[in-house]
Amino acid sequence: MIYSFAEKTPLISKSGFIAENATVLGDVTIGDESSIWYGTVVRGDVHSIRIGAQTNIQDLSMIHVTGGKFATAIGDRVTIGHRVIVHGATLMDDAFVGMGAIILDGAIVEPFGFVAAGALIPPGFVVKSGELAIGSPAKLLRPIREDERAMMVRTWKNYVAHAKLHSRLTRVPN
DSSP: OEEOBTTBOOEEOTTSEEOTTOEEEEEEEEOTTOEEOTTOEEEEEEEEEEEOTTOEEOTTOEEEOBTTTBOEEEOTTOEEOTTOEEESOEEOTTOEEOTTOEEOTTOEEOTTOEEOTTOEEOTTOEEOTTEEEEETTEEEEEEOOHHHHHHHHHHHHHHHHHHHHHTTOOOOOO
């Protein structure tokens, strides 16, 4: 479901995948080969949302903004796990956000910053490049390991391929 709002219409690359029951609304741009999965809401009603290329925003996530204060910017090759909330934050290229995490206004996840599943990234917090943030509220725990960095790259690549398969699904009649 893709909607214009207040004379702003989402700009979505034709090479991406938007699940049929996802909602994308308003001042939103989605780059090449990015995917917005089932039940996800990307609501750019009171500020802008920019999503780069080859980024995946998985099932039941919510991407929103803070009117007049914080846009949301999500870079290239970002993985956002299932049931994540990103609100008025910046996720730079190659960031990774585990399932159920919450990232609040003005927070930044730098390149190869890793937000653990269930973490709460408070307003203005910075997840440094190559660091693991864990807990509620989150703290920087340690540098990411090489196997974690490899998993981050493998995940976004897998989602680019998987989205191509989902874009060819056939609806089964009731």
